[in-house]
Amino acid sequence: MAEKETLEPQPPLKREAKDYKSGNEPIWCPGCGDFGVLASLYDALAVYNFDPKDVVVVSGIGCSSRLPGFLNTYGFHGVHGRALPIGMGVKLANPELNVIVTGGDGDGFAIGGGHIPHACRRNVDLTYIVMDNEIYGLTKGQISPTSPLGLDTGSTPEGSIENPLNPIALCLIYGASFVSRAYSGKRQEMNKLIVRAIDHKGFSFIDAYSPCITFYDTYKIWPQKIVPIPEDHDTSDLMAALKLALDPEKMYVGIFYEKREPSLVEREDSIRKVLKEKIGSPSIQSLFELFQ
Amino acid sequence: MNGLVFRIGGEGGEGVISMGELLTLACARAGYDIYAYKTYPAEIKGGYAMWQVRVKDELLLSQGDKVDVLICFNQESYDRDSRDIADNGVLLYDIDQCPNVKENTPYQKYGIPFSKLAVEKIGSKRSKNVLILGIISGLFDFHLEIMEEMVRQKWHHKGDTVVQKNLDALRFGFEYVKENLTFSLSLKIPKLDKEPTMVLSGNESICLGAILAGLKYYAGYPITPASDIMEWLSEKLPALDGTVIQTEDEISALASVLGASYAGAKSMTATSGPGLSLMCELIGLASMAEIPAVIVDVQRGGPSTGMPTKVEQSDLNLALYGAHGDSPRVVMALSSVEDCFYGIIRAINIAERTQLPVIVLSDQYLAQRKASMRIPDLSHIEFETRLEPDPAEQSSDYKRYALTESGISPMAIPGKHPYGYVATGIEHEETAKPGYSRKLHDDMTNKRFKKLKTVHEDSNKYVKFYGEPQPEVGIIGWGSSEGVIREAVKIANANGMKVAALHPKIISPLPYRSIDEFLALTKKVIVPEMNYTGQFANYLMAWHDIKPIRLNKYQGMPFTPDDILAKIEEVYGKTHIKETHSPFYSVPE
Incomplete structure (x- = not known):
């Protein structure tokens, strides 16, 4: 487990969920699953009593990527698909910050899909919450990389002819050190999961099922398939985690896999140490001398 | 001394570049101004590689035109490069690797079995480069101690045996020249008493x-x-x-x-x-x-x-x-x-x-x-940091994108200032809250562009003027051609042509004032650039009353002073300038 001393709730000021709200009201459709994810995030931040100035929520483009605007923390609403590298830059520039990256399945798995493997294998110290609704919402209903085969959408009037990708399996294979899934319809579980994910040292991934009530209403379909990960599942067992992820029938929620290994920030620090031992902290004059 | 141009040509991976680097640094340590460049193949191994260095006892502006000393490792190098040798220059070539070398040449030739000597006398083909450095030292009376020191530094980490082997190669080359040279060179590179440079x-x-x-x-x-x-x-x-x-x-x-x-x-x-x-x-x-x-x-x-x-x-x-x-x-x-x-x-x-x-x-x-x-001189360098919110002013209505006189708004930093805001690519209000009203986009666009005003001042400050104060022909250049243009202007001025050049360092925003002043001196302005489309010339036309005389080179090679000089001579004194190629519409002749 991660070092907890800096993360435990800190008196004297005890913040509550409402203390992380910005004045901006969410622009989501009533009933959107993203409300649940946002509420869970408020709760999780309150559990740690983070000072809003020490939290940065980074997002891409899409309905769910509007999320940073509804928090009073720092936020970075960038371009489509690039939230992970932006988040990495923030964290590396100031490792004291708590960085949370959010976005949707289109932002994360389609246009931004190329960045996930590298965030996983670098073990970047941030929490990545993908609000996965298996559809493009902001552009009004086209297939996303997680849409099921055969789904009838604006761009697939005869049904999608593409197989959906499996975000959990991908992150496991890419070497993510914390892989989990939650469902916005089960708030208590999601709260706990986000708290755990933030606590994790390194890259933590949450595939947050979050239905789109307007373009692909899964409120009735998903609860029939969603089951908690069995209590006896060994979260250090990668193959067991993969087996759960690849289950053709069930949509497991909970922690699939968790391991402690050096994070990117820790590895960068060790490189600094090695270099300093080798060359000290070179003055500009000594750098000039290299060329004389 | 008008400077001396060395060129080393051979196959990539053969040590052409590392030898060139050693020679370059050695000349710099001997007090010379140096100007070196290389071409190398895109492939990792094989293909033609070249290093050229010009050395001079005063400020150098370009790589020069002709080659004074050409060192050919192989026939390909000879075939490519020998045409560039100055009439009073020298060719040093590997006699075993260059079977076809012209008999009668205006320059002097010296065929030496570089590789064979390295193998037979030093016991390692890899010593060839250092052996040639020794030959160069011998030929030009170059201070051998400088070379020796460089060899020691370069191979220090490989141990005494390697260092000794290279020192042997260096000295062998040096002595070889003294014993075998059949002609004398007037070109010399004595050690100068000068401040060290980088x-x-x-x-x-x-x-x-x-x-x-x-x-x-x-x-x-x-x-x-x-x-x-x-x-x-x-x-x-x-x-x-x-x-x-x-x-x-x-x-x-x-x-x-x-x-x-x-x-x-x-x-x-x-x-x-x-x-x-x-x-x-x-x-x-x-x-x-x-x-x-x-x-x-x-x-x-x-x-x-x-x-x-x-x-x-x-x-x-x-x-x-x-x-x-x-x-x-x-x-x-x-x-x-x-x-x-x-x-x-x-x-x-x-x-x-x-x-x-x-x-x-x-x-x-x-x-x-x-x-x-x-x-x-570090005391003359200024460093700027971004404008941050005033720490004394604990304001609850911090506005990240506040509309200010300069357009620049204080930028709060996460972890440092208690002013959480969302940096966003969506059009936004002063508070960073998304907004799309017509007035807002108008105000915010103006704000963002207004910030360029301070840069415009820099732009007029960091522009160079070279040559005659009252030129008949002008040159406006950009980027890495500065030295070449400057050298061409210098030669043109020395030859009695009234030519001047303007060289902006900040391209956007342009130094509008400086360019207008320059155009008031002359309307005949050559714009040399290493591209086909004349991108800078077009850009100048968009902002100034100018009909640029285009000089475009797109061979993957930089301009030489001669390229620029030829254009100056063509334009100089003519009242009517021949239409130069207009990009997009016709292919240049």
């Missing part, structure tokens, strides 16, 4: 300047000819508590640079044309969200993969206009190795001051050539 490449100069300016975060993706910036920084910046990271692509590089800069770190990336193409969307984000960022583009031959190891100045349009929407940015063009150092400091300063993306154009010719540079 010898470095444009890319290395950028690294030094960036570190001095306070760079804390660098992200990049390998691409020729920019990669060695990342490699150099990754050996130094972490020891100065900075971060260097190789990202999965150039998009990620700039994205993470924007993240790091947003979090308060002075941040930079470097790339070449293909990478800059990928970065364009994020350049727009930096403009919109007002995040300082420095993007170095080391231009190479394009489009597409083009000629990765050759020079071109064809990314200007992309730098000026790349990104959708009205996206203000600053574009600078580095003009010499020394200017790389001061220019990158200026770029970081301007980015921090204006919270804008600053695109810094270099090119393969500038990035990879080596030149002398005076050791900078």
Whole structure:
């Protein structure tokens, strides 16, 4: 487990969920699953009593990527698909910050899909919450990389002819050190999961099922398939985690896999140490001398 | 002494480049100004590689025209390069590797079995390069101790045996000349009594300047000819508590640079044309969200993969206009190795001051050539940091994008200021809250462009004027051609032609005032640039009353002073200027 001393709730000021709200009201459709994810995030931040100035929520483009605007923390609403590298830059520039990256399945798995493997294998110290609704919402209903085969959408009037990708399996294979899934319809579980994910040292991934009530209403379909990960599942067992992820029938929620290994920030620090031992902290004059 | 041009040609991987580097640094240590460049194949092994260095006892402006001393490792080098030898020059060639060498030549020739001597006398083919350095020392009365010291330093880490072997090779070469030379050379390179200088490449100069300016975060993706910036920084910046990271692509590089800069770190990336193409969307984000960022583009031959190891100045349009929407940015063009150092400091300063993306154009010719540079006087360098909220003013109504007189608004830093806001690419109100009203987009667009005003002042400050105060023919150049143009102007002036050149260092915004003043002196203005489309000439036409006389070179090779001089002579004294090629419509004759 991660070092907890800096993360435990800190008196004297005890913040509550409402203390992380910005004045901006969410622009989501009533009933959107993203409300649940946002509420869970408020709760999780309150559990740690983070000072809003020490939290940065980074997002891409899409309905769910509007999320940073509804928090009073720092936020970075960038371009489509690039939230992970932006988040990495923030964290590396100031490792004291708590960085949370959010976005949707289109932002994360389609246009931004190329960045996930590298965030996983670098073990970047941030929490990545993908609000996965298996559809493009902001552009009004086209297939996303997680849409099921055969789904009838604006761009697939005869049904999608593409197989959906499996975000959990991908992150496991890419070497993510914390892989989990939650469902916005089960708030208590999601709260706990986000708290755990933030606590994790390194890259933590949450595939947050979050239905789109307007373009692909899964409120009735998903609860029939969603089951908690069995209590006896060994979260250090990668193959067991993969087996759960690849289950053709069930949509497991909970922690699939968790391991402690050096994070990117820790590895960068060790490189600094090695270099300093080798060359000290070179003055500009000594750098000039290299060329004389 | 009018300077001496050495050229070494051979096969890539044969040690041409490392020998060239040693010779260059040795000449610099002997007190000479040096100006060196290389061409090398895009392939890893094999293909033609060349190193050229010009040495002189005063400031050098270009690589020169003719070659005084050509050293050929093989026939290919001879076939390519021998035509460039000056009439009073010297050819040194490997007699076993160059079977077809012309009998009667105006220059002197010296066939030496380089490889054979290295194998037979030193016992290692790899000693060939050092042996040749010894030969050069012998031929030109070069201070052998300087060479010896360099050999010791270079092979020190490999142990005494290797050092000794190379010293033997060096001395053997030196003595070989004394014993076997059948003619005498008037060209000599005695040791000079001068202040030491640095010898470095444009890319290395950028690294030094960036570190001095306070760079804390660098992200990049390998691409020729920019990669060695990342490699150099990754050996130094972490020891100065900075971060260097190789990202999965150039998009990620700039994205993470924007993240790091947003979090308060002075941040930079470097790339070449293909990478800059990928970065364009994020350049727009930096403009919109007002995040300082420095993007170095080391231009190479394009489009597409083009000629990765050759020079071109064809990314200007992309730098000026790349990104959708009205996206203000600053574009600078580095003009010499020394200017790389001061220019990158200026770029970081301007980015921090204006919270804008600053695109810094270099090119393969500038990035990879080596030149002398005076050791900078640090007391004259200014460093700027971004405007942050006043810590004394604990205000509850902090506005990240406050409309101010200068357009520049205080930038709160996460973790530092209690003013959480969302940096956003969506059009926004002063508070950063998304908004789309007509008035808002109007106000905010004006605000973002207004920030360029302070840069316009810099632009008029960092523009160079060379030559006759009352010219009949003018030249407006940009980027790495500065030295060549300056040298051509000098020669033209010496030959009685009234010529002057203007060389802006900041390309956008242009130094409008300086250019107008220059155009008031003469309307006959040559615009030399290493591209087909005349991107700078077109750009000048958009902003000034000018009919540029285009001089375009797009062979993957830099201009020589002769190229420029020929155009000056063509234009000079003529009242009617021949229509030069108009890009897009016709192919130049």
